[in-house]
Every structure is written in structure tokens, then in C-alpha cells.
Amino acid sequence: MRILVSGAGMAGLAAGINLGATGNDVTIVERAGHLRVNGSPVDVRGDALGIARSMGILEQIHARRVTMTERAQFIDASGDVVAELPVSEISDSDQDIEIPREDLAHVLHEALTGTTSLIFAESIAELHDDGAGVEVTFTSGKRDRFDLVVGADGLHSLTRRLTFGPECDFLKHLGFYVALTELPSQQDSGRTSPFLSWPGHLIGIAHYNDTALGVLNFRSDWIEYDYRDLDAQKRILLDAFAGHEEWRVPEILDAVRSDPELYFDSVSQIHMPTWHKGRVVLVGDAAHCASNLSGRGASLAITGTWLLAQALLKHPENLKAAFDEYEHSQRPYVTRAQDSAGPGGDLLMPATQQALDERNERLRAMTRG
Structure with missing residues (x-):
């Protein structure tokens, strides 16, 4: 045929x-x-x-x-680790292969x-x-x-x-949006992947090989916009993370502003x-x-x-x-x-501070064994 x-x-x-x-x-x-x-x-x-x-x-x-996800860590506003993400939370089997x-x-x-x-x-x-x-x-x-x-x-x-x-x-919107932006290569690339959370938001740096990728996620009801309009995507994203100057948030947002191939979309099925x-x-x-x-x-x-x-x-x-x-x-x-x-959004972006604290404590308990 x-x-x-x-x-x-x-x-x-x-x-x-x-x-x-x-x-x-x-x-x-x-x-x-x-x-x-x-x-x-x-x-x-x-x-x-x-x-x-x-x-x-x-x-x-x-x-x-690569083992990017296996080295994911949740950090606080100062960059100190508050919880790590056990492999059991992200993988069903040690046979799974993560690849760029x-x-x-x-x-x-x-x-x-x-x-x-x-x-x-x-x-x-x-x-x-x-x-x-x-x-x-x-x-x-x-x-x-x-x-x-x-x-x-x-x-x-x-x-x-x-x-x-x-x-x-x-289309079934799951209540989240995701964005990815490439960051300049960094000396600590490939060691850990730190992520900062606050209620309904996650921002961090995913390291693999010699690549540093800015990752941004936030909770939101459906947003009407032209998915081909890059400027509209950037405005939505920058508004969602406005007012946060802690850790490396400004650096990641600067990368968003200048990225000609920013990935941004709803988390939908x-x-x-x-x-x-x-x-x-x-x-x-x-x-x-x-x-x-x-x-x-x-x-x-x-x-x-x-x-x-x-x-x-x-x-x-x-x-x-x-x-x-x-x-x-x-x-x-x-x-x-x-x-x-279903459970992935609540793990990455708890909706409230209480839920965020409970997540961190649960992950710490799992790490302690």
C-alpha cells in the first residue's frame, strides 16, 4: 500500500x-x-x-x-534539598529506559x-x-x-x-500547563535535577548529559490562546511565575523570554x-x-x-x-x-502548602526507608 x-x-x-x-x-x-x-x-x-x-x-x-528523573530533588527557596524523589514514584520497573x-x-x-x-x-x-x-x-x-x-x-x-x-x-484538560526552555550549559550539569515548589507551581532545572533544561509547571483551568502564538505563550508563563525572585527563578524566566523555540502547552489527554x-x-x-x-x-x-x-x-x-x-x-x-x-500532578504541584509539606514529609520517610 x-x-x-x-x-x-x-x-x-x-x-x-x-x-x-x-x-x-x-x-x-x-x-x-x-x-x-x-x-x-x-x-x-x-x-x-x-x-x-x-x-x-x-x-x-x-x-x-540517561538518569535525569532518578536524580530529581525538591529544594527550598535557598536551594537546600528538602526531599528526594524515589525511583519507585516514577518508574514501574528498573528495566525502563529514559532517553533524551x-x-x-x-x-x-x-x-x-x-x-x-x-x-x-x-x-x-x-x-x-x-x-x-x-x-x-x-x-x-x-x-x-x-x-x-x-x-x-x-x-x-x-x-x-x-x-x-x-x-x-x-480533549480532556488535566488542570496543568507545562513549559520547557533550554538553558546555557552549566558546570553542575548531569549531577542532580533540582526543583522548587510552591502551591500550584513547580520550576526547576533538569540536567542530562551536557544539557540544562528549564522546566516550568503550574496549575490552571483551561486558558484560551493560540497554541502557535509564541508571544502569547510567554506572556501566560511569565504571568504565572511573576513576583518570584528566589533561587534561580529569574534566570529561568530570562531564558523563557529569549527562547525562540520555547515549548509550552496544556497538560491534556x-x-x-x-x-x-x-x-x-x-x-x-x-x-x-x-x-x-x-x-x-x-x-x-x-x-x-x-x-x-x-x-x-x-x-x-x-x-x-x-x-x-x-x-x-x-x-x-x-x-x-x-x-x-492522575497522581502525577499532585506529586509535582500540590495545590496547597499543607499538601506540599505532606508530600515532602512522605518522600523523606520513603528515603529514610
């Missing part, structure tokens, strides 16, 4: 590998002019590890392993074979599914026809909107009754974003695209049967991931 994949994030690249490996002619289009690699490290865990082995990428993933997002993107990109082509600075403008195929008009003005379109274009998926309807029909319609199917965050609080987004991208490829291989003449099998197999992973996100 000729398959178009929209988006070259983790799910899009994994789809390119898995669908290409089963004999399909795959084209990936990516709106950005380069691989999208900004963001904090991600986890590969559970059955995704075995699938990564089958994909031939587990060794490369393991070689790039950019490293995983490059591992996946390098694993693409000749059956998959990747086109940057291109995206879908219109889709028309006539039952026998999908006519696609691209933003460049080019047109082409595919047997299948795979939406792997993330939380704000255009493929989902064009095929299933507006984002608001499927996508809940859909089905991930396919006609000859269009969704994978990864486009289908079932579990949010960064779950720590399972990359794993869901790997398992989902693998299961989709295997289902299509099993039912080459029956797309509906293939899609139904893919959804039936992937749903348990998604349900677990989405359910696991």
Missing part, C-alpha cells in the same frame, strides 16, 4: 519504520523544516522494550540512556529504510476519502493519492480535526471512541495522548505503530478488520497510561 504519515515525531517515525518493514511504500510529511527534538527526556518501558528490540533499535536506545527526546528521534530517523521517505516543510491541507483511496492536497499545493493516511501529528492533530472534528470534542474512520487512522498522541504526567507517550507510540503494522499485515484486504484489531490490542496500554497520569 501507499501510506501517508502526517508528522515526524516519535509516533510518525515509528510508523515509518514499522509500516515500511511490512512492505508498504511510506511517505512521512513534517510541517517543521527539521526533526522536532525539543522537550525533556522520555521513557521507553514495558512491552515497548520488546517491540523496540524487534524493530532493531533497542541497543541504540539503551546506549543513550532528541536521541530517540535520531535513533528512529536513522532506522528508516528505503521504503520510507521523509519530507520536511510539508503538511496536509485537505483530505478527501472516496472509499477507494485518499486524495491529499498539501500546503505546498501538490496533490497525491494514497491507500491509507496515518495521523501521527500529536495532541493538536490536524489529521484528527480534518477527519473527526474539532479538538475540543476529544485525548479520549476518542475510535481512532479510525474510512481510510484514515490515528496513532500516538493524535489518537490517545496520555500527557507527560504518564511518562508513557513514547512507549505508546512504539506499541501502537507496531500493532497497526502487524494488523495491516494480517488483514491486507480488510482495513476495518485491521483497524479494529489495532484498537483492540492498543486500548489496554492506553487505558493504563491515561489512568496513571
Whole structure:
């Protein structure tokens, strides 16, 4: 089959590998002019590890392993440690692998074979599914026809909107916002990752390899803004942390002001009754974003695209049967991931000072054993 994949994030690249490996002619289009690699490290865990082995990428993933989250510490306004985050609070197994997002993107990109082509600075403008195929008009003005379109274009998926309807029909806001900004390399990089909390807020520096990443989280009801408007994002973020001069907060906020590639978004999930319609199917965050609080987004991208490829291989003449099998197999992973996100916000951003103090005491007790 000729398959178009929209988006070259983790799910899009994994789809390119898995669908290409089963004999399909795959084209990936990516709106950005380069691989999208900004963001904090991600986890590969559970059955995704075995699938990564089958994909031939587990060794490369393991070689790039980092332990950023394992060294997370909660500090006070003076920078003194008040509690540490036990591994048991963030990981189900010592087999989980944490890897920089950019490293995983490059591992996946390098694993693409000749059956998959990747086109940057291109995206879908219109889709028309006539039952026998999908006519696609691209933003460049080019047109082409595919047997299948795979939406792997993330939380704000255009493929989902064009095929299933507006984002608001499927998005569940969890009550938090997150931002990431790159900081200048620092001498203490790679040792610990300190985070300062006050009610409803978390700000800190995540260290891994030679990278220092400013991390900002805060509680909020839904905020209406254009998610492509960088200045609007910065205003929201700076207002949320205004009035705080303690520790290294000013330094991190200065980085926010000057960052041309700031990452800012709601902490939200996508809940859909089905991930396919006609000859269009969704994978990864486009289908079932579990949010960064779950720590399972990359794993869901790997398992989902693998299961989709295997289902299509099993039912080459029956797309509906293939899609139904893919959804039936992937749903348990998604349900677990989405359910696991709930406690994460209360752990990182307790809503009150009392809850914050209780969290620190509980973590100290766990550390003491």
C-alpha cells in the first residue's frame, strides 16, 4: 500500500519504520523544516522494550540512556534539598529506559529504510476519502493519492480535526500547563535535577548529559490562546511565575523570554471512541495522548505503530478488520497510561502548602526507608 504519515515525531517515525518493514511504500510529511527534538527526556518501558528490540533499535536506545528523573530533588527557596524523589514514584520497573527526546528521534530517523521517505516543510491541507483511496492536497499545493493516511501529528492533530472534528470534542484538560526552555550549559550539569515548589507551581532545572533544561509547571483551568502564538505563550508563563525572585527563578524566566523555540502547552489527554474512520487512522498522541504526567507517550507510540503494522499485515484486504484489531490490542496500554497520569500532578504541584509539606514529609520517610 501507499501510506501517508502526517508528522515526524516519535509516533510518525515509528510508523515509518514499522509500516515500511511490512512492505508498504511510506511517505512521512513534517510541517517543521527539521526533526522536532525539543522537550525533556522520555521513557521507553514495558512491552515497548520488546517491540523496540524487534524493530532493531533497542541497543541504540539503551546506549543513550540517561538518569535525569532518578536524580530529581525538591529544594527550598535557598536551594537546600528538602526531599528526594524515589525511583519507585516514577518508574514501574528498573528495566525502563529514559532517553533524551532528541536521541530517540535520531535513533528512529536513522532506522528508516528505503521504503520510507521523509519530507520536511510539508503538511496536509485537505483530505478527501472516496472509499477507494485518499486524495491529499498539501500546503505546498501538490496533490497525491494514497491507500491509507496515518495521523501521527500529536495532541493538536490536524489529521484528527480534518477527519473527526474539532479538538475540543476529544480533549480532556488535566488542570496543568507545562513549559520547557533550554538553558546555557552549566558546570553542575548531569549531577542532580533540582526543583522548587510552591502551591500550584513547580520550576526547576533538569540536567542530562551536557544539557540544562528549564522546566516550568503550574496549575490552571483551561486558558484560551493560540497554541502557535509564541508571544502569547510567554506572556501566560511569565504571568504565572511573576513576583518570584528566589533561587534561580529569574534566570529561568530570562531564558523563557529569549527562547525562540520555547515549548509550552496544556497538560491534556485525548479520549476518542475510535481512532479510525474510512481510510484514515490515528496513532500516538493524535489518537490517545496520555500527557507527560504518564511518562508513557513514547512507549505508546512504539506499541501502537507496531500493532497497526502487524494488523495491516494480517488483514491486507480488510482495513476495518485491521483497524479494529489495532484498537483492540492498543486500548489496554492506553487505558493504563491515561489512568496513571492522575497522581502525577499532585506529586509535582500540590495545590496547597499543607499538601506540599505532606508530600515532602512522605518522600523523606520513603528515603529514610
